[in-house]
Amino acid sequence: MIRYSTVGLLYTRTCPLACRHCIIESSPKATEKMTQALASEYIKVVPKYSDQLCFTGGEPLLYYNEILPLIRQxxxxxxxxxxxxxxxxxTLAKPHIARERIRLIKEAGLDALVVSWDSYHEEFSPPENALLxxxxxxxxxxxxxxxGVMSATGPLPRIEQKLVSIDVKYQKQNILRLGSAATLPxxxxIFGGIPKTGGCGTIFQPVVEPDGKVYACCGPSRSSRSETSPLILGDTAHESLDSIFERATNDPILEAIATIGxxxxxxxxxxxxxxxGVLPIRERYTGICELCLDMNxxxxxxxKLRARVSESQVSRLITALRLYHQSSPELRAEVQCPM
Ligand code: SF4
Ligand code: SF4
Known part of the structure; x- marks a missing residue:
């Protein structure tokens, strides 16, 4: 059984920016938003499946007054x-507002802040905003x-050097051709053959979206093209989040993606x-997620995958890897959230 490293609440798809690579396809025109009451109900379910909660978007801090009590809860x-x-x-002209908001979310109980920033963000907004x-x-x-993500040929993000000077790490990964990025030149x-990576750490980070859909991972699985994909865990409009997570955390395919990959x-x-003629095989891939999405x-x-992972030899390997990961959680191969 999977225990999630964190559960994501994608509070809103609205964002002041409209980054060309956004895997969530967020922008000022994307209007979907979770209600505070529904988010509160979701939060009550989380401790059964994870010790961590993450607010994401879009831009969750657009609804800062709603997020504060949810952090406290x-x-x-x-x-x-x-x-x-x-x-x-x-707003750079009013830095005291940003400072005050960050201070209050910390006081409410926030433990960690992740700033999503790269050269695509800098097409809309100066790096000084993120630095503030x-x-x-x-x-x-x-x-x-x-x-942030790296474009193969685009400019380097201006923020990178500035972060070095204040001793903050910058985590970069290659851009995936999913979401808004599917329309980029x-x-x-960076294309390659079938990526030979191991288990996927991002599958330990399911996300609930404002429309109630629950996805297996933060970002990529929302590009699933089939409603029957195991990467679409369920829909809270028709089923409780508890029941969706109960099923998903016991799904052998999802555990196999997490362990053997x-x-x-x-x-x-x-x-x-x-x-x-049935198994999709591309000539080239931008990352492991395309292979994962295609199969599912x-x-x-x-x-076929369900039949193979239930065979005793494969099942024993998955169990052994699960125990290994549980003893050393840092060994989970991470495919970072590409938001
Ligand atoms: S990548 Fe982040 S900042 Fe950019 S549009 Fe998407 S959600 Fe907004
Ligand atoms: S490989 Fe990609 S699509 Fe598959 S579960 Fe991991 S992050 Fe999601």
Missing amino acids: AKELGLGVSLVTGAGWV VVESAKEVGLSVQVR EDHF PHALFNLIKDDPELV DVPAVVN
Whole structure:
């Protein structure tokens, strides 16, 4: 059974920025938003499945007055709380507002702030906005990380050097051709053959979206093209979040993605004669998520995967890896949230 490293609440898809690579396809025109009451109900379910909660978006700090009591509620339930911001809400001319908001979310109980920032954000907003958020977070003692993606040919983010000077790590990963990034020119991507990575750490970070859909991972799985994909965990409009998580945390395919990973799963079925012409194989990939999404989009492939992962030899390997990961959680191979 999976225990999640964090549960994400994608509080709103609205964002002051409209980054060309946004995997959530957020922008000022994307209007979906969770109600505070529904978020509160979701939070009550989280401790059964995870010790951590993460507010993400879009830009959750657009609804800062609603997020504050939700942070307090999560803390009262014993959860660690983090929040992902794109810093598009910051007005540089009024830095005291940003400082005050960061101070109050820290006082409410926030433990960690993740600032999503790279050269695509800088097409809309100067790096000083993100720096103001980072420095304000450091001043009040919040754990702070900056994460972004790298375009293959685009400019380097201007923030990178500035972060070095204030001793904040910048985590970068290659851009995936998903979400809004699917329409970017080809020269933004690094293409390769089938990616040979191991288990996926991001599957320990499911996300509830404002429309009630629950996805297996933060970002990529919302690009699933089939409603039957195991990466779409459920819909809270029709089923409780508790029931959705109960099923998902016991799903052998999801556990196999977490432990042996999509590439190993692909190897288990790639020579199956019944899947000739059915198993999607691309000429090139921008990352492991494309392989994972492709396989899970095809019901016949999913059925084969279910049969293979339940075979005793594979099942024993998955169990062994699960125990290994549980003894050393830091060994979970991380595919970072590409928001
Ligand atoms: S990448 Fe982040 S900051 Fe940019 S549009 Fe998407 S949610 Fe907003
Ligand atoms: S490999 Fe990608 S699509 Fe598959 S579960 Fe992990 S993050 Fe999601």
